[in-house]
Amino acid sequence: MLYFVGLGLFDEKDVSVKGLEVIKNADKVYVEFYTSRLMGADKEKMENLYGREIHVLDRQEVEQDPWWLEEAKDIDIAFLTGGDTMVSTTHVDIRLRAMEMGIETRLIHGSSIVSAICGLTGLQNYRFGKAATIPHPYTSTRGNTIISETPYDTILHNRQMGLHTAVFLDIDMNKGYMTVNQGIELLLKIDEKRGENLIKGSIAVGIANAGSEKPIVKADFAENLESYDFGSPLHIVAIPADLHFVEAESLVKLADAPESILEEGEEN
Numbered sequence: 001m002l003y004f005v006g007l008g009l010f011d012e013k014d015v016s017v018k019g020l021e022v023i024k025n026a027d028k029v030y031v032e033f034y035t036s037r038l039m040g041a042d043k044e045k046m047e048n049l050y051g052r053e054i055h056v057l058d059r060q061e062v063e064q065d066p067w068w069l070e071e072a073k074d075i076d077i078a079f080l081t082g083g084d085t086m087v088s089t090t091h092v093d094i095r096l097r098a099m100e101m102g103i104e105t106r107l108i109h110g111s112s113i114v115s116a117i118c119g120l121t122g123l124q125n126y127r128f129g130k131a132a133t134i135p136h137p138y139t140s141t142r143g144n145t146i147i148s149e150t151p152y153d154t155i156l157h158n159r160q161m162g163l164h165t166a167v168f169l170d171i172d173m174n175k176g177y178m179t180v181n182q183g184i185e186l187l188l189k190i191d192e193k194r195g196e197n198l199i200k201g202s203i204a205v206g207i208a209n210a211g212s213e214k215p216i217v218k219a220d221f222a223e224n225l226e227s228y229d230f231g232s233p234l235h236i237v238a239i240p241a242d243l244h245f246v247e248a249e250s251l252v253k254l255a256d257a258p259e260s261i262l263e264e265g266e267e268n
């Protein structure tokens with residue numbers, strides 16, 4: 001049996017009781033830290049609470065060569081992931097591979113950043129469009145710095161349809177965890193390159209350490225968030241489209257947004 005266990009948002013205590021039982025009873029426990037991470041816990045803290053040795057898998061061992069799947073034919077494997085296991089990951093691929101190998105699978109859900117955004121900001125979940133991810137810039141073979149414009153286009157497309165955008169920020173083993181400040185800076189650069197004002201002058205919301213005792217949630221005009229101190233990662237950005245008046249009020253009260261946005265809030 002292969003159990004996919006979502007660990008929740010911040011530390012080792014965010015796992016569900018059901019998830020904890022599965023981890024305790026599994027024959028072997030694997031974790032991946034590249035799609036998300038519990039920033040309030042390291043491997044040792046997790047091993048202490050779960051009472052189990054945990055083996056860390058890298059991206060290659062999950063996406064290209066999941067050699068450990070073979071073990072799940074004979075024993076119970078728990079595969080752990082931050083957040084909810086199938087949200088903004090490609091882990092459904094492992095599930096399908098396992099099923100093809102005749103392995104039974106089961107999901108144990110965890111709390112996800114996707115629902116935490118709505119809870120922390122008051123933005124309504126049904127008003128979000130396709131999510132985007134901002135990757136770290138990279139250097140081309142000609143030595144130019146390349147900034148991906150895909151997340152910008154996703155925000156543009158969502159905005160045209162009156163939908164908010166959740167913007168995940170890159171986790172890269174070498175370049176580190178992208179911050180709200182870096183993400184906003186990159187989006188503003190694309191504004192500048194295209195001679196547009198999609199991001200500049202628009203309200204954006206930055207969130208840091210959702211699930212911790214003191215998550216930071218700050219809404220302001222995007223250019224003001226570029227220098228705001230969000231503290232340590234993980235961070236995420238939400239770019240709202242037109243706001244319902246309750247959403248506008250929530251952003252003022254929950255995320256300290258400028259009160260001028262109350263005038264823009266719509267009734268529907």
Ligand SMILES: C[S@@+](CC[C@H](N)C(=O)[O-])C[C@H]1O[C@@H](n2cnc3c(N)ncnc32)[C@H](O)[C@@H]1O
Nearest residue numbers: 083084087088112113168169209210234235236
């Ligand atoms: C690719 S998504 C994976 C989502 C995860 N499976 C889940 O359900 O929460 C990971 C990204 O979400 C954001 N994120 C995840 N957990 C977070 C947290 N606790 N606080 C702020 N941002 C978070 C970060 O931008 C991170 O790079």
